[in-house]
Amino acid sequence: MNLSLLLPATAIQSRSVVSSSFRLFLLAMLLPFLLLIHPASFGQSPSRVGGYTYAGPGTVNTWWIETKDSLIVIDVQRDLPHARQALHKVQAIGKPVRAILITHGHPDHFAGLEVFRQAFPRSDIYASQTTYETIKNDPNGYMPFMKKIPGNETFEHANVPLPNRIFADNQTLSLAGVDIETKELGIGETNGGTAYYLPATRELFTGDVVLNNMQAFFLEEHSAQ
Numbered sequence: 001m002n003l004s005l006l007l008p009a010t011a012i013q014s015r016s017v018v019s020s021s022f023r024l025f026l027l028a029m030l031l032p033f034l035l036l037i038h039p040a041s042f043g044q045s046p047s048r049v050g051g052y053t054y055a056g057p058g059t060v061n062t063w064w065i066e067t068k069d070s071l072i073v074i075d076v077q078r079d080l081p082h083a084r085q086a087l088h089k090v091q092a093i094g095k096p097v098r099a100i101l102i103t104h105g106h107p108d109h110f111a112g113l114e115v116f117r118q119a120f121p122r123s124d125i126y127a128s129q130t131t132y133e134t135i136k137n138d139p140n141g142y143m144p145f146m147k148k149i150p151g152n153e154t155f156e157h158a159n160v161p162l163p164n165r166i167f168a169d170n171q172t173l174s175l176a177g178v179d180i181e182t183k184e185l186g187i188g189e190t191n192g193g194t195a196y197y198l199p200a201t202r203e204l205f206t207g208d209v210v211l212n213n214m215q216a217f218f219l220e221e222h223s224a225q
């Protein structure tokens with residue numbers, strides 16, 4: 001930063017005669033204000049959220065929250081090619097992925113776990129108990145169906161890393177200095193979904209519960225419940 005921009009005009013005009021000790025005095029006086037402008041606790045107030053959207057039929061989002069030193073990713077795409085595209089966007093930021101949060105157990109939200117885990121082996125995968133069991137057991141038989149979709153041929157259920165951090169219903173997570181509230185939504189578009197909320201920025205990640213100009217996925221027939 002050019003400190004001359006912060007000095008009064010009279011000081012700039014006469015800076016050739018300002019002693020170095022006086023400049024140090026000015027710097028000492030300004031330091032508390034500079035720290036307020038650039039808080040060291042950026043991680044306590046996540047201000048940057050990015051996203052990648054697969055725009056084809058059955059569109060799906062991947063989101064990421066940038067903290068001071070790392071990234072928190074939410075959902076990882078429907079197949080390996082699109083997971084790699086989302087990964088390239090994430091890698092361009094230049095920070096490691098600390099955690100991956102899954103909203104629910106539909107394959108278009110977790111099929112890319114293999115891609116992200118290979119790129120960031122130290123990342124933890126977070127999910128509710130219901131989502132964990134759905135990914136593990138595929139109770140609706142989605143995996144054989146997904147493999148028939150062009151572009152998904154490299155997607156193998158056995159290669160999907162399972163969530164290794166299971167949170168209790170409505171637990172608040174503290175990840176990389178960021179508080180993230182989880183909200184269990186119960187049976188709906190799937191057999192159990194989680195919304196993630198950042199109270200610091202009032203941003204809400206809903207998975208497939210809130211949709212814009214498209215039809216929800218009703219094939220699981222939970223509407224009676």
Ligand SMILES: [Zn+2]
Nearest residue numbers: 106189190208
């Ligand atoms: Zn879904």
